[in-house]
Amino acid sequence: MKPRGSTAVLRVVTKQLMPAILLFALYVQFHGDYGPGGGFQAGVIFAAGIILYALVFGLDRARRAIPPQHLLRLAPMGVLLYAGVGVFSLLRGRAFLDYSALDPANPIHGQHLGILLIELGVGITVCCVMILIFYAFAGRGRIH
Amino acid sequence: MSADVILLINALLLGIMLVVAVAMARQRNLFVTTMLSSIYSLTTACLFVLLDAVDVAFTEAAVGAGISIVLILSALALTHYTDRPPRPERHRLALLICLGVGGLLMLGASEWPTLGSPDSPVQSHPVTRHFLEQSRQDTGLPNVVTSVLASYRGYDTLGEVTVVFTAGLAVLLLLWGRRSVRGGHDET
Numbered sequence: 304m305k306p307r308g309s310t311a312v313l314r315v316v317t318k319q320l321m322p323a324i325l326l327f328a329l330y331v332q333f334h335g336d337y338g339p340g341g342g343f344q345a346g347v348i349f350a351a352g353i354i355l356y357a358l359v360f361g362l363d364r365a366r367r368a369i370p371p372q373h374l375l376r377l378a379p380m381g382v383l384l385y386a387g388v389g390v391f392s393l394l395r396g397r398a399f400l401d402y403s404a405l406d407p408a409n410p411i412h413g414q415h416l417g418i419l420l421i422e423l424g425v426g427i428t429v430c431c432v433m434i435l436i437f438y439a440f441a442g443r444g445r446i447h
Numbered sequence: 448m449s450a451d452v453i454l455l456i457n458a459l460l461l462g463i464m465l466v467v468a469v470a471m472a473r474q475r476n477l478f479v480t481t482m483l484s485s486i487y488s489l490t491t492a493c494l495f496v497l498l499d500a501v502d503v504a505f506t507e508a509a510v511g512a513g514i515s516i517v518l519i520l521s522a523l524a525l526t527h528y529t530d531r532p533p534r535p536e537r538h539r540l541a542l543l544i545c546l547g548v549g550g551l552l553m554l555g556a557s558e559w560p561t562l563g564s565p566d567s568p569v570q571s572h573p574v575t576r577h578f579l580e581q582s583r584q585d586t587g588l589p590n591v592v593t594s595v596l597a598s599y600r601g602y603d604t605l606g607e608v609t610v611v612f613t614a615g616l617a618v619l620l621l622l623w624g625r626r627s628v629r630g631g632h633d634e635t
Contacts, residue, residue, distance in 0.1 A: 331505065335590065335593050336588045336589075336590055336593050337588070337589055337590055338590065339501035339502040339505070339590070339592070340501075340502050340505060341502065341592075341593055341596065341597070343506065343607075344502055344505040344506055344509070347505075347506060347509040347510050347514065348505065348509050350509075350514060351509045351513045351514055354513070354514060354517055358517065375619075378612060378615060379612065381608065381612070382605075382608055382609055382612050385604075385605050385608055386605060389601075389605065399602070400601040400602060400605065402598060402601075411586065411587035412587075414585065414586040414587060414588075414594075414598060415586070415587060415588070417597075417598070418586065418588065418593065418594070418597040418598055421597055421601060421604070421605075422593075422597060424608065425604065425608050428608050428611060428612050429608070429611055431615075432611055432612060432614070432615030433514055433615075435615055435618075435619060436518065436615055436618050436619070437514070437517065437518065437521075439618060439619055439622040439623055440518050440521040440522060440622065441521045443521075443525060443622060
């Protein structure tokens, strides 16, 4: 998929917007405990930023910036991180996904840490899967 | 903001949605239909903001108006951009079904509690009060939505992430598996 008719204005504006979009995604990810948002929203916004980059600058440059092989490895990591937190609390003798087990001395802190970790897992998986699906769809045009 | 202003904004947004929906139904160019559905999603996201559901609005704007539109466009690039016009006799049946289903939905919606009414089942259920009052002590988080999604119902969310992952895997197997077969065929 080659960028067709992408004018200088479009490219300059996208370049200006990219850091803001990615930073906003990270803000939504790590500020989800206090403000609106969370892992899913953050992953989707991050993926939308990368897809915008691919639309304006071409799929090849996006693939070079975010290689699909890395995404393929990262996508299951998010699910594993989430489930891993649950298994960890099981091993500590608490219920599955009982985050208080992460810090038995201070359950509130444990909850905080647990929610941060599982939201990170959600964000990683959602972001990687969205970008991968986009790569898979956009890359097909070149095969025919 | 006063209630009148909110009512005006709501009416305006619903009007936009109605116009876009009718335009989508009448349009035969699929590229235009896709763009109109993006506008529809963005308007829905604005409605979610008015309902104070900002995180749902995020998702709707990013997925509904952004990513899914790009995916539909890349799927369209592989096929045709125009839709065949339906035969007139199917038109009448479709209109009948639309009116029937729409009437049933309106009938169901008339039983709903008023928006924001304090004695609706959602507000008066003991679980709601438990979450609102206990969440701060249990998890120490000010955002109850996050504490419900990630902690009280962490098991559900794990299931959702697994669904997203599995769906992505299935799409990749379908699209990339086909490509490697085709590529091998081309080489021989």
